Amino acid sequence: MGRIQLHDIRKSFGAIDVLKGIDLTIDEGELVVFVGPSGCGKSTLLRMIAGLDKPTAGRIEIDGTDVTPRSAADRGLAMVFQSYALYPHMTVRANMAFGLQNTRMPKAEIDTRIAEAAKMLEIEPLLERRPGQLSGGQRQRVAIGRAIVRRPTAFLLDEPLSNLDAELRVSMRAELSALHDRLGATMIHVTHDQVEAMTMADRIVVLRAGQVEQVDTPLNLFNRPANLFVAGFIGAPGMNLWAGQAMGGSVQLDNGALLPLPQGLVVPDGPVTFGIRPQHLRPQPGGPLQARVRLIEALGPESVVHADVGIGGGLLAVLPGQPDLARGALIELGYDPQSVHVFGADGQRLG
Amino acid sequence: MTGVKGVLGAVVAAPLGWLARLLDTPLRLWQRLAGQNGMVAFFLLPNMAIFTVFVLLPLVINIAYSMTTGAALFLPERTYVGAAQFERLLRCTDYTDLMTCQEDQFWIALRNTGTFVVLQVSLLIVAATITALILNRALRALSFWRAVFFFPVLLSPVVVGLIWRWILDRNGVLNAALVGMGMDPVNWLLERNYAFSAAIGVTIWAHLGFFALILLAGLQAIPRDLYEAAEMDGTRPARVFWRITLPLLMPNMLVVIVLALIRAVQVFDEAYVLTGGGPGTATLFLTQYIYEVGFASLLKNPGLAAAASILMGGVLIVLTLLQLALGKRNERRGKLK
Numbered sequence: 001m002g003r004i005q006l007h008d009i010r011k012s013f014g015a016i017d018v019l020k021g022i023d024l025t026i027d028e029g030e031l032v033v034f035v036g037p038s039g040c041g042k043s044t045l046l047r048m049i050a051g052l053d054k055p056t057a058g059r060i061e062i063d064g065t066d067v068t069p070r071s072a073a074d075r076g077l078a079m080v081f082q083s084y085a086l087y088p089h090m091t092v093r094a095n096m097a098f099g100l101q102n103t104r105m106p107k108a109e110i111d112t113r114i115a116e117a118a119k120m121l122e123i124e125p126l127l128e129r130r131p132g133q134l135s136g137g138q139r140q141r142v143a144i145g146r147a148i149v150r151r152p153t154a155f156l157l158d159e160p161l162s163n164l165d166a167e168l169r170v171s172m173r174a175e176l177s178a179l180h181d182r183l184g185a186t187m188i189h190v191t192h193d194q195v196e197a198m199t200m201a202d203r204i205v206v207l208r209a210g211q212v213e214q215v216d217t218p219l220n221l222f223n224r225p226a227n228l229f230v231a232g233f234i235g236a237p238g239m240n241l242w243a244g245q246a247m248g249g250s251v252q253l254d255n256g257a258l259l260p261l262p263q264g265l266v267v268p269d270g271p272v273t274f275g276i277r278p279q280h281l282r283p284q285p286g287g288p289l290q291a292r293v294r295l296i297e298a299l300g301p302e303s304v305v306h307a308d309v310g311i312g313g314g315l316l317a318v319l320p321g322q323p324d325l326a327r328g329a330l331i332e333l334g335y336d337p338q339s340v341h342v343f344g345a346d347g348q349r350l351g
Numbered sequence: 352m353t354g355v356k357g358v359l360g361a362v363v364a365a366p367l368g369w370l371a372r373l374l375d376t377p378l379r380l381w382q383r384l385a386g387q388n389g390m391v392a393f394f395l396l397p398n399m400a401i402f403t404v405f406v407l408l409p410l411v412i413n414i415a416y417s418m419t420t421g422a423a424l425f426l427p428e429r430t431y432v433g434a435a436q437f438e439r440l441l442r443c444t445d446y447t448d449l450m451t452c453q454e455d456q457f458w459i460a461l462r463n464t465g466t467f468v469v470l471q472v473s474l475l476i477v478a479a480t481i482t483a484l485i486l487n488r489a490l491r492a493l494s495f496w497r498a499v500f501f502f503p504v505l506l507s508p509v510v511v512g513l514i515w516r517w518i519l520d521r522n523g524v525l526n527a528a529l530v531g532m533g534m535d536p537v538n539w540l541l542e543r544n545y546a547f548s549a550a551i552g553v554t555i556w557a558h559l560g561f562f563a564l565i566l567l568a569g570l571q572a573i574p575r576d577l578y579e580a581a582e583m584d585g586t587r588p589a590r591v592f593w594r595i596t597l598p599l600l601m602p603n604m605l606v607v608i609v610l611a612l613i614r615a616v617q618v619f620d621e622a623y624v625l626t627g628g629g630p631g632t633a634t635l636f637l638t639q640y641i642y643e644v645g646f647a648s649l650l651k652n653p654g655l656a657a658a659a660s661i662l663m664g665g666v667l668i669v670l671t672l673l674q675l676a677l678g679k680r681n682e683r684r685g686k687l688k
Contacts, residue, residue, distance in 0.1 A: 052579050073585025085576035089598040098594070099584030150584070 001063050002028045002154045002186030004049060009058035011044055011210075018044050019055070020210040026154075031180045031187045035197040036207035037233070042190045043158055045207070049188065050156050051075050062153060073102075078147035082159040084139045086131040086146070093127040096146045110149075117148040120182070137168045144179070154186035161196060173199055194234055198222070206230050228347040231275050237304060237316050239275045239341070246272045251342065255310040259288050262337040265351040272350065275341035278304070281317040284334030291315045293329045298322055307331065416657035422650075429654070436658035457659060459632045460640035463547075467636060468615040471551045475611050476604075479559055483566035484596075497567075501560035508557065512624025515553045516540070519625070540626055543633040550622040550634045557621055558614060562607045569603030570596070602681045609674040616666055637663050 004026040011019040019041045026032045034042040047053040049060060051072030060068050067075050078099075086095050093114060100110045118124045121141045131139055140160060147155055160176075161169045177200050180187050191197055197204045198218045206213040206221065206229070213233075214226040225231035231239045244251040244259070246267040251259045251274040259274055261267060281289070291307035294314065305317045305325065317333060325331065342350045382390050412426065417436055419429035443452035452458045482500055486493065503511060518524045519539040526536035539545045573596065581591050597604070619638035622628075628635040628643075637659070645656025 050583060052582065071585075072579075072582045077583070079580070079583050081576045081580060083574065083576050085574065085580040087577060087580075087595060098581075098586070102585050102587070102590070146580075 003063050004154060004186065004188070005061040006045075006049070007059040007061070009045065009048055009055045009060065011041070011048065011053070012056045018210050019048070022058070022210075022212055024205060024212065024215065026186060026188065029184050029186055031177070031189065031200060031202045032205060033197040033201035033203075034188065034190045034205045034207060035192065035194055035233075036213075038192060039209075040207040041210040042192075042207050046079075046156055046158055046188060046190050050077055050079050052079075076153040077156055078150045078152035078154075079156040079158065080143045080147050080160045082162055084131070084143040084160075084163075086139060086142055088131050091128050091130055092123065092134070092142050092145075095131070095142060096149050099146065099150050113149040113151075114145075117145040120148070120179075121145050136164050137172065140164065140172060144176075148183070152185070154188065157187060157189040159190055159192070161191070162193070169196075176200060195236060198234070204234075206233060208233075224349070225275075225341065226349050228273060228275075228343050231341055231343065231349075235277055237278050237318065239277050240281075240313075240315055241273050241275045241343075242309070242311060242313055244272060244274050246270060246342070253309070253311055257288055257290065257309070259340075260337050261340055261342060265340075265342065267342055267350050271345050273343040273347075275343065276335055276339065278316040278318040280335050280339040281315075281319075281333045282335065283319065283323065283331060285332055287332045287334030289315070289333040289335075291331055291333065293325050293327055293331060295327070296325055305331070413657045413660060416654050417661050418654070420652070420654045422652070424653070432654070436654045437662075439655065440658055440662065454655070456632065456635065456640055456644075460635045460637045463632070463635055464616065464618070464637045467547075467551065467618060468612060471554055471615050471618075472608065472611045474551065475555045475558060475562060475615075476608060478555055479562035479566055479607065480600075480604075482559060482563040483570055484592075486563065486567050487570040497564070500563055503557045504560045506557070508620035509624050511553065511557045512621045515549070515556075515621075516625050519549055541630050543630060546626045546630055546633050550618075550626060553625055554615075554618060554621050558611070562611060565603055565607050565610075566600065569600045573599045602677075605677045606674065606681075609670055609677060613667060613670045613674070616663065616670070 006022050006024040009019055009022040010017070022045060034045060036042050044053065048055045051067070051070060051074075055068065058068070059066055062075060062077075086092075087098065090098065096114045096117065097110050100113065114127070115124075118127055121144060123138065123141050123145060126134060126138055126142070131142065134142065140163075143160070157176075161172055164172060173196060176189075180200075189196075189200060198221075201218055203215060204218055204221055205215045208229050214221060214230045216224075216226075221230060221234045225234060225239075228241065232241060242253050244253040246261075247269050249261055249263075249265075249267075251261060251267075251272060253259065253274070289309065291309045293305060293307050295306040297304040297306075301321070303319050303322055303325075305315075305319055305323075307315045307317065309315045315333075317331075344350050381393070385393060415426055416429070418431060418433055419426070420432045420435065421429050423429050440454050440457050442454075443449070443458070445451045449455050449458040449462065486497055486500070506514075516523070520526075521536065521538055521541065523539075525539065529536055537545065539549055577595055577599075578591065581595055586594075617638060618636050619642070622634055622636060623639050623642075626634040628639050641656045641659045641663070644659065645651065645653050
């Protein structure tokens with residue numbers, strides 16, 4: 001159980017449309033990540049699903065039942081808040097028991113559930129402490145534990161890792177994924193961090209300005225972004241995107257460079273945007289791209305090269321190892337035409 | 352601007368500079384003589400002098416008064432009687448019957464004040480909490496309502512008393528309204544229980560806004576997500592209040608309770624203007640008793656009044672210490688978070 005369907009969900013605050021018609025199906029047991037820049041409506045959408053906010057229009061179904069008019073409590077969902085929202089005056093145990101006591105569950109059953117969840121999350125020694133006596137990571141676990149004990153139809157996680165330091169975030173990311181595998185429950189995770197989305201999700205929903213830009217698996221988003229926004233948003237560092245003119249199987253940039261397109265890709269002549277990921281560029285004497293090195297970020301196993309191609313927009317290349325380059329040097333780069341992305345004048349992917 | 356600045360410079364800064372230069376040498380000399388601690392004492396002296404003259408000295412004189420008797424105002428002309436005034440205040444033949452006490456008025460005032468404190472403070476806290484809870488909702492024109500509830504706090508207590516006397520008087524506004532509606536007028540201020548209730552009601556009205564504001568600040572400091580988490584858990588509103596709102600409001604609530612207790616023990620002006628302590632002694636409170644014994648009655652007895660005020664001061668000191676202790680505890684808790 002835990003199939004969630006959204007039908008044309010809209011939300012307006014006064015004259016401002018925050019969500020502009022979202023249709024989405026989240027399958028049972030799936031871990032779906034909503035990702036997008038600040039203000040794209042991802043948290044608002046999660047709150048609609050939770051029942052904390054009502055949509056202006058549209059329908060939310062859980063396991064085939066229309067839950068739109070139902071209160072948050074009657075939807076059988078559990079939420080983990082960005083701030084954890086633990087009750088500061090209660091012990092960890094009381095925090096976890098609070099929601100269950102509302103349902104008049106027998107005490108023995110409550111104790112069993114807390115013991116199970118505490119064991120799973122390794123927070124058994126913390127049960128009698130208060131949230132103020134816990135570290136950020138421990139609070140995070142307690143917040144998840146509080147959700148687990150309710151055995152919800154689905155878990156809703158609102159930026160649950162954003163208050164943790166970078167190191168802890170990486171380990172909690174892995175733990176959340178493992179927890180999802182173990183519980184097999186539907187999870188919706190909201191984040192603005194595309195790395196978090198890429199590493200955790202079964203499917204990613206990319207949102208922008210209240211609309212779904214693309215829904216797909218992480219690798220499909222990376223390999224075949226549906227439009228310019230997704231191309232620029234997914235992947236780090238971001239994709240190189242240059243405006244040019246398509247003509248006879250190549251794209252000519254404003255600086256005159258002629259960039260070949262993959263064979264078999266039919267692109268009508270006219271204005272297009274040429275995209276190539278920094279990781280797909282490689283040094284190639286006499287290659288089609290010439291650029292002047294502006295900055296080198298040597299990371300050890302690879303180096304990020306910032307360069308100018310003479311058309312306003314810069315160039316980013318992630319080159320393996322520690323290439324012997326100096327600032328101001330001219331480099332020649334090539335690529336495998338199969339790794340190229342082309343977008344039409346309307347921003348949509350071609351081919 | 353430069354003109355104004357120039358004038359200001361000439362009128363204010365120049366003489367100050369001149370004064371500073373004038374004082375510089377003697378002050379340095381004085382510092383060398385008195386040492387650093389001496390200088391600290393030197394600068395504290397003016398404040399200490401004011402405190403001594405207006406707080407410490409009256410306190411000491413009051414204690415001295417409480418050990419003397421007679422109607423004479425000047426201390427040297429008064430007769431020393433030791434603890435006799437305290438004995439007189441506290442002596443009763445039968446403590447279950449206040450009429451057997453030597454100073455039955457003191458005991459009546461004490462009993463009235465005790466009843467008043469318990470009733471007024473508990474009702475005030477409930478009313479202030481309800482007001483704060485309502486104000487904490489996203490009401491329309493919230494600032495307007497906040498101002499409405501806070502407005503009585505800005506009034507002078509005497510004005511509060513006069514306004515309500517005008518309303519509750521036998522020929523007052525309320526009775527005029529009752530008669531207008533075809534009902535019989537009620538002697539609000541001349542019936543014992545009504546008058547006592549009026550004293551409670553009016554002081555609550557006058558102080559409600561202040562305490563509601565403190566509680567409102569506490570309510571607004573409770574994070575919204577806690578309520579949303581409770582909503583996700585299907586928590587009933589009453590349980591949300593008892594298990595989440597009230598415990599998290601407790602630091603502010605304790606401050607409110609202690610402050611309200613202190614104010615209630617000191618009740619005087621509103622009640623005095625409203626009922627004058629009557630009917631009979633129905634609304635005679637401690638402060639009014641002290642005032643009347645010391646200054647207003649025909650048989651002035653400043654010694655007795657001083658003794659009573661010292662006893663009342665003792666109660667207030669206990670309450671103040673309690674408040675300080677609570678404040679420190681909150682501070683420590685705040686640091687823990």
